[in-house]
Amino acid sequence: QQQVKQSPQSLIVQKGGISIINCAYENTAFDYFPWYQQFPGKGPALLIAIRPDVSEKKEGRFTISFNKSAKQFSLHIMDSQPGDSATYFCAAKIRNYGGSQGNLIFGKGTKLSVKP
Amino acid sequence: DVKVTQSSRYLVKRTGEKVFLECVQDMDHENMFWYRQDPGLGLRLIYFSYDVKMKEKGDIPEGYSVSREKKERFSLILESASTNQTSMYLCASRVPGAPYEQYFGPGTRLTVT
Numbered sequence: 001q002q003q004v005k006q007s008p009q010s011l012i013v014q015k016g017g018i019s020i021i022n023c024a025y026e027n028t029a030f031d032y033f034p035w036y037q038q039f040p041g042k043g044p045a046l047l048i049a050i051r052p053d054v055s056e057k058k059e060g061r062f063t064i065s066f067n068k069s070a071k072q073f074s075l076h077i078m079d080s081q082p083g084d085s086a087t088y089f090c091a092a093k094i095r096n097y098g099g100s101q102g103n104l105i106f107g108k109g110t111k112l113s114v115k116p
Numbered sequence: 117d118v119k120v121t122q123s124s125r126y127l128v129k130r131t132g133e134k135v136f137l138e139c140v141q142d143m144d145h146e147n148m149f150w151y152r153q154d155p156g157l158g159l160r161l162i163y164f165s166y167d168v169k170m171k172e173k174g175d176i177p178e179g180y181s182v183s184r185e186k187k188e189r190f191s192l193i194l195e196s197a198s199t200n201q202t203s204m205y206l207c208a209s210r211v212p213g214a215p216y217e218q219y220f221g222p223g224t225r226l227t228v229t
Contacts, residue, residue: 049217093215102215
């Protein structure tokens with residue numbers, strides 16, 4: 001079964017620090033790797049995404065690093081703020097095949113707490 | 117703004133009851149999804165639908181069914197609720213042209229006693 005393994009399960013970072021969340025996947029049938037952010041009481045929302053032919057993508061304080069040979073990707077949050085406290089999910093989108101448009105496989109999530 | 121709305125934020129049902137969870141999206145999206153979210157297990161796909169009248173099983177369909185009579189509405193049905201179906205249920209729709217982007221509703225916290 002296709003899987004995306006995410007670590008750590010929880011993370012505490014001081015304000016201004018760097019938060020790093022890691023994910024690994026097991027096969028090559030994925031064509032996009034998005035990250036979702038979920039605040040308490042809300043549904044997840046897309047944060048940033050990367051394609052496997054790109055090694056890094058940056059949007060503001062959020063950066064995805066992608067290592068295709070190691071089948072790993074990570075989210076870096078620079079200058080972490082208390083407002084970044086949320087649960088983060090990495091995901092992998094299954095490549096389209098036949099009539100299927102490819103669904104998302106989610107990691108188990110990382111609960112980030114940024115202390116003031 | 118895209119809106120995905122779910123009929124209830126909190127729901128308490130008894131074992132054996134038939135439960136309907138309703139989801140409506142207002143952006144004419146073709147693809148819709150039902151997930152359940154449990155601590156330490158992440159989001160797991162229950163069912164999905166790429167078009168009206170069409171439905172496909174996800175990774176954990178046992179004990180669930182779905183209905184999609186209209187494009188904007190996707191319902192999850194628990195035929196006979198059990199305590200192990202106590203969970204947070206999330207509905208989502210997929211953005212056309214952005215295959216990795218899904219808009220999620222706020223979720224329904226279902227408790228089966």
